[in-house]
Amino acid sequence: MWKKIKLILKSVRQYKKYAIITPIFMAIEAFFECLLPFIMQELVGSIQGGNITQASDMLTAASENMHWSPVALIIALVVLAICSMFAGIMGGIMGAKASVGLAANLRADYYKKIQSFSFANIDKFSSSSLITRMTTDINNIQMSFQMCIRIVIRVPLLMIFSIIMSIITGGNMVFIFIGLIPIVGIGLFFIGKGAMGIFMRVFKRYDKLNESVEENVSGIRVVKAYVREDFEKQKFNNASDSMSQDFIKAEKIIALNNPLMNTVIHLSNILVLSIGCSIMAADHQVVEKTIDGQLVKTVEYGIMSPEKISTLLTYGIQILSSLMILSMILVMLFMSIESIKRVSEVLEEEPTIVNPAEPIYEIPDGSVDFNKVDFKYFESAEKNTLEDIDLHIKSGQFVGILGATGSGKTSVVNLISRLYDVKDGDVKVGGIDVKNYDLKALRDNVSVVLQKNVLFSGTIASNLKWGNKEATEEEMIQALTHAQALEVLRGSNDGLNRKVEQGGANFSGGQKQRLCIARALLKKPKILILDDSTSAVDTKTDRLIRKSLKEDLPNMTKIVIAQRISSIEDADQIVVMNDGTIDAVGTHEELIKTNKIYQEVYYTQNKVGGEK
Numbered sequence: 001m002w003k004k005i006k007l008i009l010k011s012v013r014q015y016k017k018y019a020i021i022t023p024i025f026m027a028i029e030a031f032f033e034c035l036l037p038f039i040m041q042e043l044v045g046s047i048q049g050g051n052i053t054q055a056s057d058m059l060t061a062a063s064e065n066m067h068w069s070p071v072a073l074i075i076a077l078v079v080l081a082i083c084s085m086f087a088g089i090m091g092g093i094m095g096a097k098a099s100v101g102l103a104a105n106l107r108a109d110y111y112k113k114i115q116s117f118s119f120a121n122i123d124k125f126s127s128s129s130l131i132t133r134m135t136t137d138i139n140n141i142q143m144s145f146q147m148c149i150r151i152v153i154r155v156p157l158l159m160i161f162s163i164i165m166s167i168i169t170g171g172n173m174v175f176i177f178i179g180l181i182p183i184v185g186i187g188l189f190f191i192g193k194g195a196m197g198i199f200m201r202v203f204k205r206y207d208k209l210n211e212s213v214e215e216n217v218s219g220i221r222v223v224k225a226y227v228r229e230d231f232e233k234q235k236f237n238n239a240s241d242s243m244s245q246d247f248i249k250a251e252k253i254i255a256l257n258n259p260l261m262n263t264v265i266h267l268s269n270i271l272v273l274s275i276g277c278s279i280m281a282a283d284h285q286v287v288e289k290t291i292d293g294q295l296v297k298t299v300e301y302g303i304m305s306p307e308k309i310s311t312l313l314t315y316g317i318q319i320l321s322s323l324m325i326l327s328m329i330l331v332m333l334f335m336s337i338e339s340i341k342r343v344s345e346v347l348e349e350e351p352t353i354v355n356p357a358e359p360i361y362e363i364p365d366g367s368v369d370f371n372k373v374d375f376k377y378f379e380s381a382e383k384n385t386l387e388d389i390d391l392h393i394k395s396g397q398f399v400g401i402l403g404a405t406g407s408g409k410t411s412v413v414n415l416i417s418r419l420y421d422v423k424d425g426d427v428k429v430g431g432i433d434v435k436n437y438d439l440k441a442l443r444d445n446v447s448v449v450l451q452k453n454v455l456f457s458g459t460i461a462s463n464l465k466w467g468n469k470e471a472t473e474e475e476m477i478q479a480l481t482h483a484q485a486l487e488v489l490r491g492s493n494d495g496l497n498r499k500v501e502q503g504g505a506n507f508s509g510g511q512k513q514r515l516c517i518a519r520a521l522l523k524k525p526k527i528l529i530l531d532d533s534t535s536a537v538d539t540k541t542d543r544l545i546r547k548s549l550k551e552d553l554p555n556m557t558k559i560v561i562a563q564r565i566s567s568i569e570d571a572d573q574i575v576v577m578n579d580g581t582i583d584a585v586g587t588h589e590e591l592i593k594t595n596k597i598y599q600e601v602y603y604t605q606n607k608v609g610g611e612k
Contacts (some may be wrong), residue, residue, distance in 0.1 A: 001337065004344040008102075008141060011109050015101030018094045019149050025091035032084035034161035037314040038169065039080060043073040044307040073142045091150055095312045099146035103138055106343070112132055118353040119419045123377065125346065128211035133346060136206055136337035144336030147329050155329070159322040166315045176271045180264055184320055187260045188327035191253055196334045198250040205243040212236050242464040254331070261324045268316045276309040296499045353421055356403050359438035364430035365395035366526035366557030368416055373425035375411060384423065385411050386580050393573075395430075395526070398550055398558045402569025402601065403577030409561045410451065412577070416559075417446040429527065447520035449533040453512040455504030459486065461496040463515060467522030475511060479521040482548045484516035484541050509536035517545065527557045534560075535565060542567055565602050574598070 012019055114122075114130065166174040216223060216232045223232055258295045373389040386408050393399050401409045414420050415427045418434045434442060447467070455463050464476045471479075476496060480486050488511050492498040513533050520528060528549070529604050534542045547568065549558055562568045569588040576584045576597050584595040591598040 001340075004340050004348075006310045007344050007347055008106065008340055011105035012098065012102050013105055015098045015105070017597050018098035018101065021093040022091050022098055022149040023153040025087045025094060026150050027157050029084050029087035029091060030154050030157040030161055032080050032087065033158060034165050034315075034318070035080055036077065036084065037311045038165055039073060039077045039192065041169065041307045041311040043070060043077060044310070071536045074196065085271045091154075095150040098149060099142045102145050103142035104294070106138055106141065107134060110138070110343065110346060115347070116351045117349070118351055118421075119414070120352045120377065120421075121349055124349070126207070126211065128214050129207045129342075131214070131348070132206045132210050133339075133342050137342050140332075140336045140339040141343065141447070144333050144339075145575060147332060152328055152333075153324065155322045155326050156413060159319050159326075162315045162318040162322070166319070169315070170272075170276070170312045171303060173272065173276065173304075173312055176268060176275070177316050180268055180320065181323065184260070184264050184323045188257065188323060189258050190475075191260070192327050192331045192334070194253045195250045195331050198246050198253070199301065199331070199335045200338050202243060202250075205239065205246065207427070209239045209243060212239050254328070257324055257327065261320060263463050265317055265320050268320060269313055272309060272312050272316060276304050279304040280306070280309070288409050301485055308392040353418060353439070356436055359441070360436050361438050361441045363437065363441065363526055364432070366445075366555070367395040367428075367430055368393040368527065368559075369431070370412070370415075371425050371428070373415065373427060375415065375420065376423055384580060386415075389425070389582060391582060391585065393559070395556060395557055396555050397572040398546075398570070399560070400571035400574040401559065401561045401577060402563075402565065402568060402574060402598065403583075406579075406596075407577040408580040409457060410531055410579050411580075412575075413448065413531060413559060413561065416527065416529065417443050417448055419448075444523055445525050446527045446529065447525035448529045448530060449513075449516050449520045452534050453504070453509070453533070455500050455507070455512055455515060457502040458500055459494075459497045460500060460515065463500055464496070464519050464522055467519040468524070471522050475522060476518070479518040480514075481522055482545075482547070482552060483514045483518040483538075485511065485518050487511075510538070510541070513537055514541075514545070521553075525556065527559065528553075530558070532558045532561050532563060535563060539566055546570070565598075565605055 046451060051134055057137075111134070131472070163174060163177065166177060211233075212235055216236065223229060307413065368391075370389045370391040374384050375385060375386040375389075376384045389412065391412075401412065403409050411420075415422055416429065418427075418436070418437075418439065421435070426435075428434065429437070429442065429446065456466070461476060464479065468475070468477070473496060477486070480489070488507065489495050489498065500506065507515070513536050517533060534545060537545070542564075543566075546560075549556070550570075558569055560571070565588070566573055571588070573585055574588060574591055575582060576591065576595055578597055583597055584591060586594070
């Protein structure tokens, strides 16, 4: 666990000075706060005059017996109070800077780590869980860190200083508090233990709650189309209610703190007053003095006096209250331990795909070779996703991949840009194993348009520049022309500056697909992979896109995954996938004669030869 805490604390960095200064201010505040009751005791003692009737006589009588005059004590009291307040304010400011800085750096480190993950790493964590870790868990760490450098330092010191001052003030009376500390400690231990177990369970419920919200928002169109709002509300309410019930249970347990502390504090007050008054009654005397010609009677106390009893009551409350605060802090710290585990789990995760020690930056051409490739997404999987894939694509070829859902089409193309690594065999681009390439160089030369089209809020130009941030307006227009997407500019007077809503909500599915193709073309890759990325486009536009890519970009290798045979029938070669293996490779004319899977798809889509 200490290793995980050290990993989290590395994110303090430039805020380390604030984290060091804060405990110093907290120690100063605790020290001054413990001196205040003692000075108050001296002040009360200095103006205590027994039966004196005039204030001036009291001050004169007191000053004859005290090293400090009442005025000096009042000044000291005010100065200590101001110093304590100043130290507390500075400790709060410094602690806030340190904790907020830690959280800011931790979120940046966390996000940077996620960006380095391969798809295999991301598959290990759900998106809802990653969001919860970045928000709720890091907030918990921020609060607990602030408590550690402020309250966790202040409270024990306040307790220690109070015990020391109690010994100075009341001698053996301190054993009253020392005897009550174990009682309070045991009670608070069981309260904290009960609450902590429930709080640990809450974090898993946070993930489910966020998952419910994320699923609902992302699928809002489907929810409304099938009139499932009530079902989704109920699902959210179930997740929310289960979490709230846990919090209620935990708060009920924590609520026992107050009656426990009140009982113990009242008990300590009774003991201090009973024992203190007994000592004071047995050990005092009345002394007669003549001051300015007047006979004055004063009471002189022995080891115990009224002001000392009052001071001991104050110190007793400080000692016992410190225990209660410490118990609450420990509950929060135990909660944060679970958060530390969850955040550090992401930070400790090592990317499964990293750059080689001596990467190759130049890619000779767009040829692709699969040599006896086996692949599966998880090591624990019983069966390979891809089995014995042997495929050779020449540079500049147009290759189509066809197969049923789940046959492994997308898995094949994911290996080309090294989104995943093969289990056995190798994948080569330009005659060189993809594992030997610099990742950025490889992915700049292998453009992939995924099944799920993603546009970012901004403008058409800002989205296209994801492909090439230095792209000129002319280059963007050319890419849109190849993708048959110029029509998106005609719908607005803004042209390339036309606004894009979050997720491209103001564009149709076909428009989003064509904008994504244009974005990929701006990278000027050697290999272009279209993963069923024209499914929302009509057949005419689909044909025009393929014609433009084939005629205008002859040196670019085009790999198209499609459900429609019409999208790939003019390909140089067509790969038929079946259950993670290559069933056949050939041209349209060859496969229509020899391959049963291809024949079945063709006859079904063209509604001819249905009985064959």
